[in-house]
Amino acid sequence: MPRIFIGSDHRGFVAKQHILATLANTEWKDSYEIVDLGPETIRPDDDFNDYAIAVSRAVRETANSRGILICGSAHGIAIQANRFKGIRAICGYTPELVRLGRLHNDANVLCLSSDFMDDANIDQAIDMFLRGNFLPEERYIRRNQRLDEESIY
Template identity: 40%
Template sequence: MKIGIASDHRGYALKGRIIALLRNLEQETYDFGPDTPESVDYPDFGSTVASAVSRGELDRGILICGTGMGMAIVANKFDGVLAAPCHDDITAEMARMHNDANVLCLSSDLLGDRLVNRMVEIFLKTDFEGGRHARRIAKIRQYEADARSTAESRSAEAQEV
């Protein structure tokens, strides 16, 4: 599996530890930066992994920032990317099993190494369940494809309450 990983400065150290885990798991791993722990803007690095996932160059991505939220917001701007900020084993498993997430977003400030290692392994080994979840993901993909026209028509349909 081809995995891309990136972080901001707050996630720099955790990124290095996850890269070591991925190598140990014999995953084809690509480091999208940063190369130093100096302060950087998370959108600059999250977008690189998300773009590669969107283009089909990577099977999965892992993004790390202080909370995982900023990276998820950035990554979800790219077509075909389903980025999930996860905080435990269950959310990592369900992100894959029910939501077909292809980018795992992690908090460097809130998660310990053992938990992160388990979450990464779970995220990589868990398959999408399909079934009723496939129908839901298809709807998300359709919303994504029709984003501009859907946004315009949805706002026109809204009624004051």
């Protein structure tokens, strides 16, 4: 069964708990194994980097998996995640942006903002992320392959 790896920093912790509960009670529970990579409790001194690294490594090493990361703005976790070869992390502020990220970039990590998105926006973004499909046209394949040319990890 494909997996969804989820992680957050302290600012995204409450939103992460909402996401875990939502995924456990929707149609997605039968399609994905949900793996929480932390934190287990709110740790005000944590760094988003640790969770972005853990989720990115897990997604890269697990076929057909996806990742969801949550922090205050979504920027820091997206920047960290995109340092990894094979990771295509997008900030999913709107369902349309998420749809385009899946369609054109084959995004495999969704980064969400706990400060600028409410639960309904988060739920819509995740639904689009999990429903969305990649359009395997030559130009998108070529562009996505180029993303990994200068990756450092």
